Amino acid sequence: MNARRTDLLELTPEALIALANAGFVKRAQKDVAEGNLPAIEEGEDGAIRATYADGHSTVLAPNSTLRDASCTCPASGLCRHRVTLVLAYQAQAQAHPESEPADDSGPWSPSHFAATMAETIPASTLAQAMKLAAAQPVVKLIAWQEAAPVPGARLPMCNVRFFSRSSLTHARCDCKEGSGCAHVVLAVWAFEQAEKKSPGFAEASVTLANAQAGGAPAAARLFDTQAAATLLERTHALALQVWLDGSSQPMLALEARFEEVFALAARLGWCWIGESLHGMKDLMLAQHARSSRFDPKMLLSALAGLHARLAAAVLVDGQAAAGELPEVPASQLLGIGVKGEVALDHLRLVSLGAQLWADDEAEGALLVFADPDTLAVTVIDRSWPKPKAGEPGMAIKSRRIAGQPVERLAASQVVTNGARRRANGALEIAAGARQTNVLPLSPRAWDDLMAPLRQASAVGLRDYLLNAVPDFARPLQAIEHMHIVPVARVGEWEWNAARQTLSAWLEVGEAGERLLLRKHHNPAAPHAIDALASALSGESGAPTAVSGTVTLEAGLVVIEPFAILTEQRAVVPDVETAASRGLAPAMLLHEPPALVELVNQGHALLARWMRQGLRHQAAGALQEAAELAAALERNGLAAAAGLLREAVTLMQAPEKQPLPGKLATLYLLLAEVARSA
Numbered sequence: 001m002n003a004r005r006t007d008l009l010e011l012t013p014e015a016l017i018a019l020a021n022a023g024f025v026k027r028a029q030k031d032v033a034e035g036n037l038p039a040i041e042e043g044e045d046g047a048i049r050a051t052y053a054d055g056h057s058t059v060l061a062p063n064s065t066l067r068d069a070s071c072t073c074p075a076s077g078l079c080r081h082r083v084t085l086v087l088a089y090q091a092q093a094q095a096h097p098e099s100e101p102a103d104d105s106g107p108w109s110p111s112h113f114a115a116t117m118a119e120t121i122p123a124s125t126l127a128q129a130m131k132l133a134a135a136q137p138v139v140k141l142i143a144w145q146e147a148a149p150v151p152g153a154r155l156p157m158c159n160v161r162f163f164s165r166s167s168l169t170h171a172r173c174d175c176k177e178g179s180g181c182a183h184v185v186l187a188v189w190a191f192e193q194a195e196k197k198s199p200g201f202a203e204a205s206v207t208l209a210n211a212q213a214g215g216a217p218a219a220a221r222l223f224d225t226q227a228a229a230t231l232l233e234r235t236h237a238l239a240l241q242v243w244l245d246g247s248s249q250p251m252l253a254l255e256a257r258f259e260e261v262f263a264l265a266a267r268l269g270w271c272w273i274g275e276s277l278h279g280m281k282d283l284m285l286a287q288h289a290r291s292s293r294f295d296p297k298m299l300l301s302a303l304a305g306l307h308a309r310l311a312a313a314v315l316v317d318g319q320a321a322a323g324e325l326p327e328v329p330a331s332q333l334l335g336i337g338v339k340g341e342v343a344l345d346h347l348r349l350v351s352l353g354a355q356l357w358a359d360d361e362a363e364g365a366l367l368v369f370a371d372p373d374t375l376a377v378t379v380i381d382r383s384w385p386k387p388k389a390g391e392p393g394m395a396i397k398s399r400r401i402a403g404q405p406v407e408r409l410a411a412s413q414v415v416t417n418g419a420r421r422r423a424n425g426a427l428e429i430a431a432g433a434r435q436t437n438v439l440p441l442s443p444r445a446w447d448d449l450m451a452p453l454r455q456a457s458a459v460g461l462r463d464y465l466l467n468a469v470p471d472f473a474r475p476l477q478a479i480e481h482m483h484i485v486p487v488a489r490v491g492e493w494e495w496n497a498a499r500q501t502l503s504a505w506l507e508v509g510e511a512g513e514r515l516l517l518r519k520h521h522n523p524a525a526p527h528a529i530d531a532l533a534s535a536l537s538g539e540s541g542a543p544t545a546v547s548g549t550v551t552l553e554a555g556l557v558v559i560e561p562f563a564i565l566t567e568q569r570a571v572v573p574d575v576e577t578a579a580s581r582g583l584a585p586a587m588l589l590h591e592p593p594a595l596v597e598l599v600n601q602g603h604a605l606l607a608r609w610m611r612q613g614l615r616h617q618a619a620g621a622l623q624e625a626a627e628l629a630a631a632l633e634r635n636g637l638a639a640a641a642g643l644l645r646e647a648v649t650l651m652q653a654p655e656k657q658p659l660p661g662k663l664a665t666l667y668l669l670l671a672e673v674a675r676s677a
């Protein structure tokens, strides 16, 4: 037999799992290994017919997805026959090596599908893709790599992966359609555009050019409308009021202002601006409720990020009007055309861990998952009112989401048909447990998660973070900078009682490369530090990988752990029950460089001003700012010193309009110094 269906020969078990599911693939592999093979016939047109001993037969036509294959068994959609057909076909081709082995090992790009899409994709789908392309979405591309041979594209709302180099049929999208959708077309166009600009790229971010949309006319200036001008002005006034009267002022005083800007952002369809404003309000509410997850730096960062996003959008909107094509168009910075929510098809999720939190009135859990098919990171963020005095309490980790206790879901692999994802990656799983299967997270569960989520070395992760687009220029995500790194060895670690912080050196990748793991005590998760210490000491076997949010401190990668995989099991410190243990006393494992300390002082000063309000700062605060400005200048940070002095002058001036902008710029400048100092 001469195997012509190279597209089927290319499908690896991983690809089949993504296109079908692990259960069918395992079962089919077992059947093939045991020689339970169907009779395979290959038609002239390339259609494959498999006839099984159980009497059923399956036909997979050319250009047909596995799901669209026909089978005589009662299962609609997928069944083991459809999956076994592919493996049996591969087994048969292997047994007859006279067929030319396909060269399927070298680099390739999905861009080559562009030329034939007019024939293989229905006109209605192409038309839909052109409509989507007219909004000039930014598409993040990951090219073929030897270690990660599945090219992928992240669109604003969904993710596409190309499992076959010879057929677009096996490209998988995580939207409800699953394959053959307009997103696949957009992804191919994006690869085509990126290959033209920088052939052989490894990763790229592409603003889909208007030419792809058949030369649609250039968009009108976004900031020319009255609604846009009002939104800019009112957002600025809101920020000024927060700065002048402080984030501790009663929320009632800001309620009307927030409502007005929410409504304006919704009317304009500026999704990321609306999300940022909601995020800002949520942080202020968290501060008022004394939430364990409130950190004044988060609110500072939200205020600065919103300002920077709007300022960048105004700038590139002007550039576009002047006929330049900016790297990232204003529509992307603002989140225009981002769909609010999508229903997801047959979603497989691998837990990356969780964090618990509590405040005066409520408590909750933030669970983080990765989709191994698309590498998208999603979160489930759930809260419950705290039991009132006298009511029986319940541990947060015992509360249930989608029928599952938090502690189980936080360390699991989930397969569900009942999920909906919001634009920022927040996930809702329907309570109908029938649609949702939960398995414990195995010690190898993260093996098929690839770059950029999983980074093989500390240096690689550092470079990735240094080259990343700033947060304010990216789609807004419910959780930022979540990564996985392999752990080669746990180095020294310590508990700092004064700072209530556990720190540990982790060796990652090449010998000597290391990063710092750091976790603060969290009153909502009383056993977390003990559980983490137990995992680091190897009580569940040596740690093999850690997941968490990462930041850079003077070029050093610092990871705040959400979960640790050990040789024996997954440890999610926040939901563990661990015996209290003696912790190694502090020995000053790591002192940040002086410049980082100086930046921390600057951020602490800004955070205090923001909480208390600039109006309420006495002469002492101004004196402190003057001394800090002098110190910044002595350390070569003249621009930051200048901004701080300007802010102090403005605080005493009658006209305080420029303050939010100056303070935002100062915050971001200091943050950048701390990252790369």
Ligand SMILES: [Zn+2]
Pocket: 056, 058, 071, 072, 073, 074, 075, 079, 080, 081, 082
């Ligand atoms: Zn079947």
Ligand SMILES: [Zn+2]
Pocket: 158, 173, 174, 175, 176, 177, 178, 179, 181, 182, 183, 184
């Ligand atoms: Zn799609």
